[in-house]
């Protein structure tokens with residue numbers, strides 16, 4: 001269960017949220033081995049989050065929302081994979097639809113960023129997903145598998161085996177319009193089939209595939225009940241620690 005905070009919370013608010021989240025999960029005796037929980041704060045919060053998680057030996061993982069494809073140098077405003085690795089990040093989101101839409105990130109750039117993440121031992125959370133027009137044209141499965149294949153260009157099977165893939169239909173992000181569990185399953189299954197076709201069935205079976213888009217405590221259990229959905233990438237609901245803790249504890253819910 002990964003929480004993408006997007007551009008929310010300063011470093012003090014971040015520390016409060018992480019503390020509250022850790023307490024909620026600890027109180028409920030959350031089994032972190034069964035359900036890993038990660039937060040993806042803004043860059044400016046990472047040092048505070050690292051200090052808290054390391055200092056208090058919290059079982060939470062953390063990562064960043066983006067990275068540069070470059071190693072170092074004259075790239076004003078950019079953050080390198082080396083910098084994120086040095087801060088102890090486990091994960092980095094790559095190719096989020098908001099990066100693709102507002103920052104012109106292409107499949108080729110997403111691929112270069114995946115390569116950069118692997119250079120520094122970061123586990124990428126590769127985001128794919130279709131917009132409303134594509135969904136209406138019913139070409140969403142082909143659209144998503146094409147995005148996936150393009151993003152994975154020239155990566156080794158060993159690298160792909162460790163990647164996390166997040167299916168996030170753009171029309172369901174921040175809109176309150178959650179895809180049905182069947183919608184999530186359809187594309188997550190197609191992602192796994194594509195991985196089996198490109199690599200092997202055993203690799204495909206081992207890759208973690210997440211769903212993202214208006215996930216809340218009230219709808220997470222139905223989504224998680226789907227065979228090919230292994231977790232969720234949560235936006236808005238992840239900046240409410242009680243709600244996010246409840247999402248992480250989806251196994252306790254009785255709504256399925």
Ligand SMILES: O=C(CO)COP(=O)(O)O
Nearest residue numbers: 004173174213214235236
């Ligand atoms: O974009 C998302 C996570 O990366 C989903 O955002 P919401 O959960 O706010 O719809």
